[in-house]
Amino acid sequence: MSISIALHALEQGLIFGIMVLGVFLTYKILDFPDLTVDGSFTLGAAVTATIIFSGGSPLWGISLAIISGSLAGLFTGFLHTKLKLSNLLSGILTMTLLYSVNLRIMGKPNIPLLGKETILEKIAIYLPHISGNYLIPFFFLILVIIIKFALDLFLSTEIGLAIIATGDNEQMIKSLGANTDLTKIIGLSLSNALVALSGAFFAQYSGFADVNMGLGTIVSGLASVIIGISIIRTPTIFWRTIAVVIGSLLYRLIMIIALRYGYRLGFKPGDLKLISAVLVIVALAVPLIKKRIDFLTSFNLGRKDLQNNHKEV
Amino acid sequence: MLLIKSLTKYFSKNTPHQVLALHNFNLKVKKGDFITIIGSNGAGKSTLLNLIAGTLLPDYGEIRLDGEMITYQPEYKRAYWIGRVFQNPLLGTAPYMSIEENLALSLKREKRGLRKGINQEMREYFRQRLSELGLGLEKDLNKKAGLLSGGERQAMTMLMATMFKPKVLLLDEHTAALDPESSKKILKITEELVEERKNDLITLMVTHNMKQALEVGNRTIMMDRGQNIFDIQGEERNKIDVNFLLQQFSKLRNQEYIEDRLVLD
DSSP, X not given: OOHHXXXXXXXXXXXXXXXXXXXXXXXXXXXXXXXXXXHHHHHHHHHHHHHHHTTOOHHHHHHHHHHHHHHHHHHHHXXXXXXXXXXXXXXXXXXXXXXXXXXXXXXXXXXXXXXXXXXXXXXXHHOTTSXXXXXXXHHHXXXXXXXXXXXXXXXXXXXXXXXXXXXXXXXXXXXXXXXXXXXXXXXXXXXXXXXXXXXXXXXXXXXXXXXXXXXXXXXHHHHHHHXXXXXXXXXXXXXXXXXXXXXXXXXXXXXXXXXHHGGGGTOOGGXXXXXHHHHHHHHHHHHHHHHHHHHHHHHHHTOXXXXXXXXXO | OEEEEEEEEEESTTSTTOEEEEEEEEEEEXXXXXXXXXXXXXXXXXXXXXXXXTSSOOSXXXXXXXXXXXXXXXXXXXXXXXXXXXXXXXXXXXXXXXXXXXXXXXXXXXXXXXXXXXXXXXXXXXXXXXXXXXXXXXXXXXXXXXXXXXXXXXXXXXXXXHHTOOSEEEXXXXXXXXXXXXXXXHHHHHHHHHHHTTTTOEEEEEOSOHHHHHHSSSEEEEEETTEEEEEEEHHHHHHOOHHHHHXXXXXXXXXXXXXXXXXXX
16 A cells, blocks of 8 residues: 555545544434535535635635534524424435535536635645645644544533433433523534535645535445444543544545555446445444344353353452 | 412324323422322323423413413423433433533533533532432442443432422432332432422422322322322321222222222332
């Protein structure tokens, strides 16, 4: 494996890592599989690319991306909590309407950013002594670390704890004085703001925004989250946010390798989505299959777990 | 003072399956009252507690606390002054959150903001309160609530329901799902926690156990088909026993008190 593959996986893993932190917040913390992200990732890219393309400042573009992403989450939250639509349907509806909104914002299906001044070029000016190859991963590493700690901090506040409790035992937290409509809306807004931010950076990193670029965001996000927390199995928020970012890095590495060497196995670039969906299915099924095997073998071995306990005593 | 006037609640209203769960229910509760509520299945006991807590909204009637009308206030707002313990020990705590996080959520109910959710001062307070329960829960505040036994979780919920100094405490058969030993323990904890604030707390406890209903608290009401059919307190209450309650029921309703669990108790 060459260094260039590793660097690419690192860069993409970190950029998408911001999105994965957002998906983690809804899927794992709020227990809300939020499909809005397919639309809000593109939304962030579309808003930023449109502003940069028309000569605006990249920072301004990124700020607007964050705001528009949080509004998308707010809308999904509104559909779910006020109009009582199911969580999946709320996400699907927002995602669908965002497709048209994104086209409206961009005015055309694709905006190239070649030759425009993106945030990455601005940073290169500020940090001239770091070579270009390492500057991008270094920048995103710092950024992801900052976002990770900010998210940890937020989840340890009074509101943060109420959001965690909403996903853990909604009836209880209602009887403890939290407006769960509000905690869900806050969680969804924050999550989609992160996803849109990720989209904004990805557009600048890859040099374009495309109306279809968000397709499959939810699946890759879920895959990263599941890979991450099945590798690092600790229940604390501090480790779980690290775990999902590592999951994102691994997922991108797998994808890049599949893209680069997959043709030897007969894969085509179009098969990537198939690979990522299968990855999610396998990652979700493994614990179940493992439990099943443990259960079946326990008959033959006479409850190994209990025997071990007995010996220790 | 908790005032309940003509409270009425239907389930599946305007359908062939319509059920009248609470029918013109009236109750006046003074500060410091500890009321035990008995009644057969479907008498409306749990419905009453759910209406007071705001989990359900009534079709008719009103609920006032200290003069303030709270009949249609949302559940989370009433939680600022209502402590609740459910029959199912799993409902009262968040399993994937630690003991201290659960307690912190319960302590700070109003105006949640961006302040730190748990601080050192709170931890000290939690340790002290948990040690009073005598279950050793104070040793590891970071333990996930889901790892505790049903009795331990229920004890924790009891603490959570009283620690923030509520005006009303609602207990819905909170010892029924536990083994006899834990059940006794939880009842003792209940009495201690209520005793601490006996002058200003209103407690409503639903129970299936008639003996228990007469042993704890200072007032007992019997419900049937959504109505308050018998209300006894003070000196009179000290004189009566379970048999008297059963006779009273047959006299008032012209039928036997039917309750499968009565046999077990």
